[in-house]
Amino acid sequence: MISRRGILFIVSGPSGAGKTTLSDAALRTFEEGLELSVSCTTRAPRPGERDGVEYHFVSEAGFDEMVASNALGEWALVHGYRYGTPRAPIEKAIAEGRDILLDIDVQGAEQIKLVYPDSVSVFLLPPDRATLEARLRGRGTDDEATVLRRLRNACREIASAPAYDFIVVNTDRDDAIKQFVSILRGQRARTRHMTQEGLRELVASFGEPAAAETA
Ligand code: 5GP
Numbered sequence: 001m002i003s004r005r006g007i008l009f010i011v012s013g014p015s016g017a018g019k020t021t022l023s024d025a026a027l028r029t030f031e032e033g034l035e036l037s038v039s040c041t042t043r044a045p046r047p048g049e050r051d052g053v054e055y056h057f058v059s060e061a062g063f064d065e066m067v068a069s070n071a072l073g074e075w076a077l078v079h080g081y082r083y084g085t086p087r088a089p090i091e092k093a094i095a096e097g098r099d100i101l102l103d104i105d106v107q108g109a110e111q112i113k114l115v116y117p118d119s120v121s122v123f124l125l126p127p128d129r130a131t132l133e134a135r136l137r138g139r140g141t142d143d144e145a146t147v148l149r150r151l152r153n154a155c156r157e158i159a160s161a162p163a164y165d166f167i168v169v170n171t172d173r174d175d176a177i178k179q180f181v182s183i184l185r186g187q188r189a190r191t192r193h194m195t196q197e198g199l200r201e202l203v204a205s206f207g208e209p210a211a212a213e214t215a
Pocket of ligand 1: 083085
């Protein structure tokens with residue numbers, strides 16, 4: 001295998017676009033070669049969520065401390081709560097040649113692109129407006145004002161899609177998974193993610209041109 005740095009993949013999109021489905025499929029496909037970044041958040045855990053698995057659940061003071069000590073690679077206010085990406089696991093993954101996937105919002109993606117210009121961003125979209133609305137309505141238990149607020153937020157996020165490196169429209173689940181996995185696989189073959197040393201070694205392993213001529 002050619003020596004390379006780990007790639008930082010960002011996935012964003014409105015809720016219901018299928019970010020979790022695609023991330024899970026990619027994690028199963030690439031196994032130890034890809035890990036999911038576990039964000040910190042000030043929001044309370046939902047039923048079934050475990051601290052350190054879905055998120056690191058922290059207090060407002062705990063979050064302040066992480067911001068002050070520069071422990072976060074980015075952070076943003078989303079739906080009234082703060083969310084941030086711990087910097088250490090990102091740096092470790094990149095250095096060790098493992099890829100890392102960040103499921104973050106558009107504000108976070110913008111910051112990560114500035115700090116890590118080699119990161120690769122993917123925006124995930126539902127097939128159309130009607131599907132977006134149906135998915136945001138969920139089980140139909142939320143009041144109209146809540147649904148409209150979600151819809152407004154989703155449309156605001158979608159307006160940032162053109163700034164992403166890739167857009168995947170999730171019309172068919174299996175097709176979307178294939179596209180997403182292909183994007184990740186393609187990036188792994190890019191020379192810009194390989195190390196200079198790895199590239200030199202690769203070329204050298206085929207021998208000197210002079211040796212080939214005399215063979
Ligand atoms: P939820 O609370 O429903 O799990 O996530 C709400 C939103 O926060 C999602 O759009 C998700 O992508 C975003 N989010 C989760 N973790 C982070 C993070 O570390 N940074 C930023 N900027 N957004 C995040």
